[in-house]
Amino acid sequence: MTIILGCNDAILPKPKGYLSLEYPKKSYQKLSIERPYFFEIASNAKVIKDTNNWLKIKYPNLKASIDITYRPVENNLKELLTEAEKLVFKHTVKAEQIIPKDFVNPDKRVFGSLYEITGNAASQLQFHLTDSTSHFIKGSLYFYAKPNYDSILPAISYLKKDILHLIETLEWTK
DSSP, X not given: OOOOOOOOOOOOOOOXXXXXXXXXXXXXXXXXXXXXXXXEEETTOEEEEOSTTOEEEEEGGGTEEEEEEEEEOSSOHHHHHHHHHHHXXXXXXXXXXXXXXXXXXXXXXXXXXXXXXXXXXXXXXXXXXXXXXXXXXXXXXXXXXXOOHHHHHHHHHHHHHHHHHHHHHOEEOO
């Protein structure tokens, strides 16, 4: 008796293709407007001045912005820190995870934290920075679209490098 077995390949649907995005090469320039602080921003970003030493760093091609708010420290550092953290943890409802990272640069007197917020939250990266005596900055990344974390993840990774560069180059003016 002879038995012949054959292998049939199951017919499967083709896997989905992944979107291949290309972002501009990184280059930075010093913030060109006068503020109680300065840092380097991406050359492809556009800076919009706002009142109270606030500003918006816009990325038109990514439909995103980093919103910077500034407040002087006037014996209210604890209050400013609490308020900044409240704004981060407001996203707990939509966030899958909130990952903090502390920054300390004693030479430039820059101390703060960066929060990475995963999931479909309104803002995926937020940070605050201070010299602990005179200056306090809060920054938030926003996209001008309904949050879909999986879709905007490549853009978040791209902009996170700009935010880290901003933090590393931040200096307070006298």
